[in-house]
Amino acid sequence: MPTDDQDEASFERRLAAARERHGLEKRAAADGPGEERLPVNPLALMFRVGVELVSALVVGVAIGFALDRWLGTRPWFLALFVVLGGAAGVLNVWRLVAPRPERAGRK
Amino acid sequence: MAAEGSSIDALSQFRLGHGLGEVGRSVNFTNANEIMLLAAALILGLLYFGMRERAMVPGRLQALAETFYDFVYNMCIDQIGEEGKKFFPFVFTLFSFILFGNLLGLFPYFFTFTSHLAVTGALALLVIVLVTVVALRYHGLHFFSYFFPAGAPKLLAPLIIPIEILSYLSRPVSLSIRLFANMTAGHVMFEVFASFMIMLATALGVIGYVMALGPLVLNVALMGFELLVAFLQAYVFAILTCIYLHDAVHLH
Numbered sequence: 172m173p174t175d176d177q178d179e180a181s182f183e184r185r186l187a188a189a190r191e192r193h194g195l196e197k198r199a200a201a202d203g204p205g206e207e208r209l210p211v212n213p214l215a216l217m218f219r220v221g222v223e224l225v226s227a228l229v230v231g232v233a234i235g236f237a238l239d240r241w242l243g244t245r246p247w248f249l250a251l252f253v254v255l256g257g258a259a260g261v262l263n264v265w266r267l268v269a270p271r272p273e274r275a276g277r278k
Numbered sequence: 279m280a281a282e283g284s285s286i287d288a289l290s291q292f293r294l295g296h297g298l299g300e301v302g303r304s305v306n307f308t309n310a311n312e313i314m315l316l317a318a319a320l321i322l323g324l325l326y327f328g329m330r331e332r333a334m335v336p337g338r339l340q341a342l343a344e345t346f347y348d349f350v351y352n353m354c355i356d357q358i359g360e361e362g363k364k365f366f367p368f369v370f371t372l373f374s375f376i377l378f379g380n381l382l383g384l385f386p387y388f389f390t391f392t393s394h395l396a397v398t399g400a401l402a403l404l405v406i407v408l409v410t411v412v413a414l415r416y417h418g419l420h421f422f423s424y425f426f427p428a429g430a431p432k433l434l435a436p437l438i439i440p441i442e443i444l445s446y447l448s449r450p451v452s453l454s455i456r457l458f459a460n461m462t463a464g465h466v467m468f469e470v471f472a473s474f475m476i477m478l479a480t481a482l483g484v485i486g487y488v489m490a491l492g493p494l495v496l497n498v499a500l501m502g503f504e505l506l507v508a509f510l511q512a513y514v515f516a517i518l519t520c521i522y523l524h525d526a527v528h529l530h
Contacts, residue, residue: 219456226452231444259444263452
């Protein structure tokens with residue numbers, strides 16, 4: 172059985188840790204988003220990369236198709252936005268796997 | 279939902295039906311809605327009954343509720359920073375709804391509403407609209423500088439801006455497709471292995487029954503994996519929401 176003193180010290184320590192965790196104490200703000208906390212399981216990463224690539228392409232195709240329908244310029248906007256969508260997909264993947272300092276330096 | 283003849287009908291489990299009998303039919307209340315309501319009721323029940331005691335030393339239910347709360351709260355603070363507290367209710371709702379949807383979907387005869395792109399798409403749209411509104415409120419029109427990284431050559435603007443906008447717009451798509459594809463793929467695999475068992479048993483008699491143990495073991499293992507996926511996908515959805523909110527609040 173711990174004495175009251177030890178109890179007190181341990182309680183203070185845990186309280187401080189909890190307060191810090193909950194952002195009650197201001198801490199050094201520059202730790203940025205913890206994207207590296209995402210599961211780093213290679214299979215999951217592979218799946219994410221695939222989804223990022225495809226989804227950007229899907230958005231590109233959708234916008235290109237819609238613009239073409241609207242302006243009657245088939246296939247020019249579609250062709251343009253497929254390329255842009257593919258580039259955006261690569262950008263998404265780069266954001267996903269880019270090393271930390273690079274990401275902080277960008278933007 | 280068994281295999282008819284030799285064909286495997288793995289997708290009929292995602293078909294929407296009506297819930298709640300005649301009343302449900304007349305107002306188009308689907309079986310997906312049933313599970314959504316059940317998920318919401320379970321979450322509210324967990325929090326209400328878990329926290330009713332307010333014991334200093336929590337019991338099981340209270341410990342679960344508190345862990346749940348703390349987990350999401352820490353995620354918000356870690357990812358978004360100080361402002362994370364404001365968005366905690368939203369992220370908590372989102373996370374718990376998706377998590378319970380995924381987990382409830384693993385029960386036999388239960389509908390997995392997160393396996394529908396309409397549902398995940400609606401959730402992702404909600405997230406992205408909120409993120410955009412938050413960014414506009416915090417930064418006003420300065421928000422649009424997000425689409426052009428500082429220091430990039432002006433000459434490249436016509437190229438960079440559309441790409442950045444497309445990348446921004448692809449967020450809800452990737453968010454919804456990821457959840458939808460994971461849940462659908464898992465449930466299709468369940469169905470396919472289960473169909474193998476029935477096919478083996480009907481085609482080969484006694485030997486088939488013994489061989490059907492193979493797919494059964496696989497399905498049991500798959501169930502464990504799907505439990506992980508159910509949790510992980512809800513986590514990924516919530517944490518990406520947090521990351522997008524961080525971007526919206528801090529704009530880099």
